[in-house]
Amino acid sequence: xxxSKLSKGKFRKLTYISILSIVIGMFLLLLxxxxxxxxxxxNSGNEGYAxxxxxxxxxxxxxxxxxxxxxxxxxxxxxxxxxxxGVFSSNDFRVSLGSNRLGFRTEAFFESVPDDFVDVExxxxxxxxxxxxxxxxxxxxxxxxxxxxxxxxxxxPQFTAGTIGMVKLDVDIFGNxxxxxxxxxxxxxxxxxxxxxxxxxxxxxYANAKHGSNASENVSxxxxxxxxxxxxxxxxxxSDKGYELxxxxxxxxxxxxxxxxxxxxxxxxxxxxxILSVLVLYLSYRLIIEENVEKIxxxxxxxxxxxxxxxxxxxxAISIIVISVVSATIILQVFHYYIAKQINGIGFExxxxxxxxxxxxxxxxxxxxxxxxxxxxxxTMKNKxx
Amino acid sequence: MIILKSIKPDPIYSKPTIPNSMIWNxxxxxxxxxxxxxRAPSGGGKSTxxxxxxxxxxxxxxxxxxxGKNISELDSDEISEIRKNKISIVFQNLRLLGELTAxxxxxLARSLTGKIQEGNVRSMASSLGLEDxxxxxxxxxxxxxxxxxxxVRALSKPFDFLLLDxxxxxxxxxxxxRACKLINEKLMSNNAGLILVSHESTxxxxxxxxxxx
Numbered sequence: 001x002x003x004s005k006l007s008k009g010k011f012r013k014l015t016y017i018s019i020l021s022i023v024i025g026m027f028l029l030l031l032x033x034x035x036x037x038x039x040x041x042x043n044s045g046n047e048g049y050a051x052x053x054x055x056x057x058x059x060x061x062x063x064x065x066x067x068x069x070x071x072x073x074x075x076x077x078x079x080x081x082x083x084x085x086g087v088f089s090s091n092d093f094r095v096s097l098g099s100n101r102l103g104f105r106t107e108a109f110f111e112s113v114p115d116d117f118v119d120v121e122x123x124x125x126x127x128x129x130x131x132x133x134x135x136x137x138x139x140x141x142x143x144x145x146x147x148x149x150x151x152x153x154x155x156x157p158q159f160t161a162g163t164i165g166m167v168k169l170d171v172d173i174f175g176n177x178x179x180x181x182x183x184x185x186x187x188x189x190x191x192x193x194x195x196x197x198x199x200x201x202x203x204x205x206y207a208n209a210k211h212g213s214n215a216s217e218n219v220s221x222x223x224x225x226x227x228x229x230x231x232x233x234x235x236x237x238x239s240d241k242g243y244e245l246x247x248x249x250x251x252x253x254x255x256x257x258x259x260x261x262x263x264x265x266x267x268x269x270x271x272x273x274x275i276l277s278v279l280v281l282y283l284s285y286r287l288i289i290e291e292n293v294e295k296i297x298x299x300x301x302x303x304x305x306x307x308x309x310x311x312x313x314x315x316x317a318i319s320i321i322v323i324s325v326v327s328a329t330i331i332l333q334v335f336h337y338y339i340a341k342q343i344n345g346i347g348f349e350x351x352x353x354x355x356x357x358x359x360x361x362x363x364x365x366x367x368x369x370x371x372x373x374x375x376x377x378x379x380t381m382k383n384k385x386x
Numbered sequence: 387m388i389i390l391k392s393i394k395p396d397p398i399y400s401k402p403t404i405p406n407s408m409i410w411n412x413x414x415x416x417x418x419x420x421x422x423x424x425r426a427p428s429g430g431g432k433s434t435x436x437x438x439x440x441x442x443x444x445x446x447x448x449x450x451x452x453x454g455k456n457i458s459e460l461d462s463d464e465i466s467e468i469r470k471n472k473i474s475i476v477f478q479n480l481r482l483l484g485e486l487t488a489x490x491x492x493x494l495a496r497s498l499t500g501k502i503q504e505g506n507v508r509s510m511a512s513s514l515g516l517e518d519x520x521x522x523x524x525x526x527x528x529x530x531x532x533x534x535x536x537x538v539r540a541l542s543k544p545f546d547f548l549l550l551d552x553x554x555x556x557x558x559x560x561x562x563x564r565a566c567k568l569i570n571e572k573l574m575s576n577n578a579g580l581i582l583v584s585h586e587s588t589x590x591x592x593x594x595x596x597x598x599x
Contacts, residue, residue, distance in 0.1 A: 298481045301442070303470030303498050303543065306462050 014284035019324045021277030026328035026365065028270030030358055034336055036263050037355040038343075042192070049117070049193050050229045051088075051246040052076075052238060053221045067218040076222065081234045084225040086117040088196070089204050092212030094174040097185070099167055104156055112201040113194060117223050120189035129202075134171060134185040137198040140349075143190055161190055161349050173211050181211055190349065194223070195246070277324075278369065282376045285317060289380045296381075310381040317373040325366040329359070388416040388439060388547060388579075393448035414597060418546050421573070421580040423588050426599030432583040433478055435599070436549045439581070440475055441465045453546075470498055474545035476553045480536040484525030488516060488535050491524055495542040502542050510538045513568050514561065530556040537565050541572045547579045548572075554589060566590035 054068065068087075077085045091110040098105030120137055147158045159167070164187050171183040191198065226234055229245075238245045289296065296309060333354050340352040391413050416422055416439075426432045437443045438450060441457055450457045452468060460468070482491050488511070496507050511517055514534040519527060524535065533556050540548060548569065554562045566589050573580055582591060 295483055298483060299494065300466065301440070301469060301475070301477075301481060302495050302539075303466055305466040305470075 014280065014287070015320060018277060018281040018284055019320055019327075021273060021280055022321065022324035022369075023328045023331070025270055025272075025274030025277045026325050026362070027332055028266055029274055029365070030270075030328060030332050030354075030362055031335075032263050032266035032270055033361055034332065034354055034358045035266070037357060038340075038350045039259055039263070041350055042343075048226060048229065050224050050226055050234075051195070051221055052224060052243045053246070055242065055244050067220045068222055069219075073219070073222065076224065079234075079237060081228075081231055081237075082224050082226050084116075086114045086223040086225075087219050088113055088221040088223065089201060089208075089217060090220070091204060092208045092215060092217075096172045096174075098170050098172075100170060102156060102167065104154060105170075108197060110199045110204055110207075111194075111196045111221075112199055112204040113223055114201060117194070117225070118198065119191050119193040132203075133168075134183055134199055134203055135188045136169070136185050137189050137191050137194065138187055139195045139197075140190040140192045141195065142197075160344050162344070165189075173207065179211060181207070274365075278372060281317065281320065281373065285313060285377055286380050289313065289377075306381065310378050313377045313381065314374045317377055318370050321369045321373050322366065325362060325369065329354070329362045332358075387418060387451075387453060388414075388581075389449075389451040390414040390435075390438070391449040391451070393438065393446050393450070416547065416579055416581055416595075418579045419577045420594040421591050422582065422595045422597065423591070423593045424581060424583045424597045424599065425585055427585055430585075430599045432585070432599060433551050436475065436551050436581065436583055440473060440549060441468070471544050472546045473549060474540040474543060474547075475549040476533075476536050476540045476551060478551040478555075480532055482524045482532055482536055482539070484523070486524060487521050488524055488527065489520040491535060492520075492539050492542050495539045498543055501544050507538065507542045510541055510568060511535075514538060514564055528556075530558075530561070533557060534561060534565065537569070541568065545576060545578055547581065550580065550582045550584075552584055553582075554584075562589055 073085055073087070076082055089112045095108050095110060096105055097108040118137065143159070143161060143164070150156070151158050167187070169185040169187070171185045173181040173183070185199075228234070235245070299309060300306060336354055337352040340350045343350055393414075424432055424435060434443065438446060439452075441460075444458070452472065455464075457465070457468075483494070486494070492507050492511065496502050496504065508517070508520070511520060514537065516531065516534055516538065519531060519535075524532060527535065533553065537553060540550075550569075554565060557565065569580070570591065572578070580591065582588065582593075
């Protein structure tokens with residue numbers, strides 16, 4: 001009651017300005033944190049991995065193999081900057097993929113890598129047994145190609161990363177002079193690390209043995225687990241060997257730097273706005289308390305405790321802070337939900353909910369601002385009642 | 387009981403802010419349930435005495451005890467507690483909140499403890515002819531009306547001592563009579579003491595003790 005009786009007129013305007021500026025500052029700050037976390041998630045999975053192959057030359061065109069031999073693979077494994085080497089296996093048969101329900105069919109290929117190189121949840125990546133549905137992982141780029149290239153040209157529906165998993169695919173295998181086969185398959189995820197159509201190695205081994213020509217395997221590509229794909233010694237080694245390097249990232253190096261800088265800029269602006277808004281809040285309270293010194297003294301003479309008067313002011317300041325921070329978080333959640341929907345439509349997979357770290361930071365800032373608000377009010381109230 | 391022992395100006399203050407005419411170095415005792423009249427000519431230190439008792443001034447030496455507690459040793463919260471429950475005052479300059487209505491001023495005092503019922507406060511206001519002014523902003527009221535309001539405000543919370551600093555200076559005889567009647571009733575029901583500061587008269591109070599400054 002006391003504070004509401006004292007805080008009239010221009011103080012109310014200052015209160016609204018404080019709320020608005022804290023909302024804007026908090027929104028920008030939390031947005032930058034969430035953007036950074038989203039960007040990291042989109043970019044994750046391919047950090048520390050690189051794919052190498054030998055350059056294609058005229059001999060390959062004439063039918064000669066250009067794959068890696070065992071000695072070359074062992075040499076790669078022995079390098080200190082390479083943790084692990086995985087071999088890409090490919091199908092030794094012709095294969096077509098399609099859906100009768102959707103009315104499309106396309107020639108395709110399968111590749112596989114050792115299971116520990118796969119960047120989708122492991123529980124969705126089961127060992128293949130005869131009669132199972134084949135789990136397929138597509139490159140994340142393929143979804144964008146399908147949605148914005150293939151689907152519109154063929155009159156097919158577009159899919160999100162989530163909905164495409166509901167489509168059952170028919171796989172027809174035409175053996176190389178051996179038995180054909182029919183299988184069911186399902187796309188279980190999109191990889192940012194593996195730029196291919198990946199099936200479990202257990203299935204490919206099984207299918208190559210059943211439908212293939214039993215020709216010796218040509219290892220055309222290798223996936224490397226490395227500490228740092230941009231390390232100078234690694235790049236130099238690959239270059240010396242004449243291999244081609246494909247470090248598959250969701251964003252290019254320059255784009256990544258740009259995104260990082262943009263996020264940093266938003267963080268700085270958000271912090272500045274937040275600091276200014278807290279300053280406005282502090283000045284508002286200083287103003288109201290300074291303007292009401294005589295009234296506060298009168299209340300003190302009536303028997304009001306200085307601490308209870310400070311507490312009344314603090315309570316109002318805390319209400320303003322809580323309303324502002326909660327509003328900013330809710331607005332960001334709604335904003336992020338729609339942004340996530342858009343981003344998921346182009347093949348990336350980010351959660352519509354804010355990252356727990358964003359929530360935690362929001363709570364930490366809220367607690368910090370509450371303490372700051374109380375400190376400001378107590379500091380200003382000190383000795384005003386004497 | 388309120389006891390002032392050897393009160394005199396503090397030499398660390400450069401200006402003699404306490405009037406020289408005060409009766410320094412004497413012992414003043416005010417007992418609960420009794421009425422005292424402190425009189426002095428204008429500028430004689432009457433208000434200063436009340437302000438010292440109420441804890442508003444600290445520029446003195448000597449001891450002030452309220453119910454056995456040395457007031458200089460109390461912190462601001464303990465002083466607030468005394469003002470909230472033990473001592474009520476009508477200031478000479480009233481100290482009402484002009485932007486608030488008459489009722490809001492009364493409610494500020496009443497709601498401090500909630501021990502006095504709202505109906506009682508309204509009834510006290512009516513007995514001093516303020517019933518139609520309760521929703522009026524205090525700053526628009528005449529000084530006499532404000533003086534009556536300040537009296538009702540002082541009675542709207544519990545007290546063991548009531549300090550009155552020239553409380554009726556702007557009241558006509560009829561209003562003084564009504565105010566004295568109301569104050570006497572409250573003093574009796576609270577078994578409270580009265581310290582009346584006035585250079586004119588004791589009005590309708592039956593005085594038990596008198597100090598001349």
